[in-house]
Amino acid sequence: MxxxxxxxxxxxxxxxxxxxxxxxxxxxxxxxxxxxxxxxxxxxxxxxxxxxxxxxxxxxISQTQPDPDIVIVDINEASLAALSKEYGRWPWPRQVLGEFVENVQAQRPKAIVFDIVFSDADIYNPDSDAYFNEVIAGSDNTFFPILRLDASQDTLSKLKYSQILGLSAEENADQNATIAAILPHFSGALKANRLGTHNVYPDSDGIVREYRIYHNDAGWHLPSLPLVVGQFSDNNATKIDSVPLPQNMLLNWRGKPFSYHYVSFSDVFTDLASQHKTRSQHEFTNKIVIIGSTAAGLFDIKPTAMDKQFPGVEVLATAIDNVKHRDYLKxxxxxxxxxxxxxxxxxxxxxxxxxxxxxxxxxxxxxxxxxxxxxxxxxxxxxxxxxxxxxxxxxxxxxxxxxxxxxxxxxxxxxxxxxxxxxxxxxxxxxxxxxxxx
Structure with missing residues (x-):
């Protein structure tokens, strides 16, 4: 050796x-x-x-503070437990959400944003569905997500881009192009400039760092929910061509999980329906109210740059905040x-x-x-x-x-x-x- x-x-x-x-x-x-x-x-x-x-x-050293006008109404474990005796654990009859929207509208919020996909009818509660549809049809500030499915399935879909209200298209856009996506079941939700995708696309390592602000396929521009809500908050219609944002926006996180103002759905729902209210009657005035869930049983948790266990509804809130203030990371x-x-x-x-x-x-x-x-x-x-x-x-x-x-x-x-x-x-x-x- x-x-x-x-x-x-x-x-x-x-x-x-x-x-x-x-x-x-x-x-x-x-x-x-x-x-x-x-x-x-x-x-x-x-x-x-x-x-x-x-x-x-x-x-x-210092994080940008969350927008105080964005409030997350959390369908958390406590809410599921509190309402389970009367409505079951989940999903609840849509009447519950309809009553919530109707009561909150009295406080004149800026927008009510659902981070919930309403893909099917509730065949056991048709009257409940009808009531919910009536409530949202009569509103002009409720927003609903579109779930964009894998683009490889587009040719198998019967849904045409041209059937989605409010989409912008290029001159050479294919009018017969189809898209694989799940739209809200309710006709009252299918309004121009009130629909947007809420898909989250992680990087190759599984971590969420960006948000897809819009899709551009077959000459059609499909906006995201944050883009639609952000432009609505600026009193503008959604126009992709005039958006000073990248297609994939690097999120400017506001901090660790639960940095935004959260309120429990069951607490608010119960107080709104009570004759003896204890909460402020201006709690949601001019606020962007996002209805979503952090309940572990509903599995809306995302691994992000900030934390491996980050609420999906707060990812949506962060994207809306970034669009509203144009302070995304470059x-x-x-x-x-x-x-x-x-x-x-x-x-x-x-x-x-x-x-x-x-x-x-x-x-x-x-x-x-x-x-x-x-x-x-x-x-x-x-x-x-x-x-x-x-x-x-x-x-x-x-x-x-x-x-x-x-x-x-x-x-x-x-x-x-x-x-x-x-x-x-x-x-x-x-x-x-x-x-x-x-």
């Missing part, structure tokens, strides 16, 4: 003498190829970006910036070693520059709502710096004297002694 180590050491010495400073060029070329493969195939840099983004978003990313920044750092580091820049100064400059770039990313997301993704390029530069540093130490003349090779022989065998010279 010792002889093998000795032979390997001698081979490395010969190799370094032969390559000299050209080693740094070869190393940079290798890193360039690996980086290009990652950008096009493996996407390791993208995964690192997501993790660093999650860390910085979760640990911002990110400097993409293949081109990633490649260019990586090339810059890789080759700048390489040339510093190749041209033998003063080692102590370069060590200080390199270390401080990498830390400075990370600080720049952190400051950007705290002050400007812009995330400058430099994680991948920095890691490429650090990896190259580490290998180049080891090579530089191995070839340094002063350090070559650090090792001395001696041979000690006896009658039976020979051993190689490696000892430092101080």
């Amino acid at each position: 010792i002889k093998l180590k000795s032979m390997l050491s001698q081979w490395l010495v010969k190799l370094t003498r032969r390559l000299k400073n050209n080693f740094y060029i070869y190393l940079a070329l290798l890193f360039t190829v690996l980086m290009l493969l990652d950008a096009g195939v493996f996407h390791i840099g993208q995964n690192m970006r997501d993790k660093s983004f999650d860390f910085m978003v979760k640990n911002r 990110v400097w990313r993409g293949k081109t910036p990633y490649i260019l920044m990586s090339l810059l750092l890789i080759w700048a580091t390489t040339f510093a070693f190749y041209f033998k820049v003063d080692r102590d100064k370069f060590n200080s400059i390199f270390t401080s520059s990498q830390i400075g770039l990370l600080i720049l990313s952190y400051i950007g997301i705290n002050i400007t709502n812009t995330y400058i993704d430099l994680t991948g390029p920095i890691l490429w530069a650090v990896a190259l710096f580490g290998i180049a540093k080891i090579y530089a130490l191995a070839t340094d003349r002063g350090l070559q004297r650090w090792l001395a090779f001696g041979v000690k022989s006896d009658a039976e065998n020979a051993t190689v002694i490696i000892m430092p010279i101080l």
Whole structure:
């Protein structure tokens, strides 16, 4: 084993003498190829970006405060238990929700948004359904979700885009194009500018970071529920062409779960129906009221950048908040910036070693520059709502710096004297002694 180590050491010495400073060029070329493969195939840099983004978003110095005019009426476990004796656990007869809407409307809310899909009729309570439909048909500020199904099923659907009221279309839009989606069962909900998708599309690692603001298929523009509600709050009709928002909006989270103002559905429902009310009669005046659920049994929990257990209704609230205030997060990313920044750092580091820049100064400059770039990313997301993704390029530069540093130490003349090779022989065998010279 010792002889093998000795032979390997001698081979490395010969190799370094032969390559000299050209080693740094070869190393940079290798890193360039690996980086290009990652950008096009493996996407390791993208995964690192997501993790660093999650860390910085979760640990911002100051979070943007939730809009106080957004209230979540929570069908929580307590509500399910409180109303179970009279209406069953879930689903309740639609009459319950109809009474809630009718009573809340007396307080003149800005909007009432359902985070509930009403896909089918309640065949056991037709009168209840009729009452609910009558209530929402008489309102002009109730909003309902469309559940967008997988686009691969579009050709199997009989629902045409042209049948959905309020959609905008391009000049060459296919008038016969079909869409796989679940619309509200109730005719009173099928109004222009009152419907939108509420689908959440996680990234490849299963984490929700973005919200699809609109779909653009077959020349038709299908808005999301946050877009419809956000534009309604600005007293504007939904027009995709005039929306200053990206199709996939990076969410500007307002904090950990339950950062918004929550009220229990059963508490509000009971008080609204009571003759002796204890709650403010202006509790929902000019508010965006979102009706959804955090009950564990209804399984509306999403893994997000902020928490692995994040209420789905609060994801919707965050998206509405971002659209309303236009303060969604922006990110400097993409293949081109990633490649260019990586090339810059890789080759700048390489040339510093190749041209033998003063080692102590370069060590200080390199270390401080990498830390400075990370600080720049952190400051950007705290002050400007812009995330400058430099994680991948920095890691490429650090990896190259580490290998180049080891090579530089191995070839340094002063350090070559650090090792001395001696041979000690006896009658039976020979051993190689490696000892430092101080």
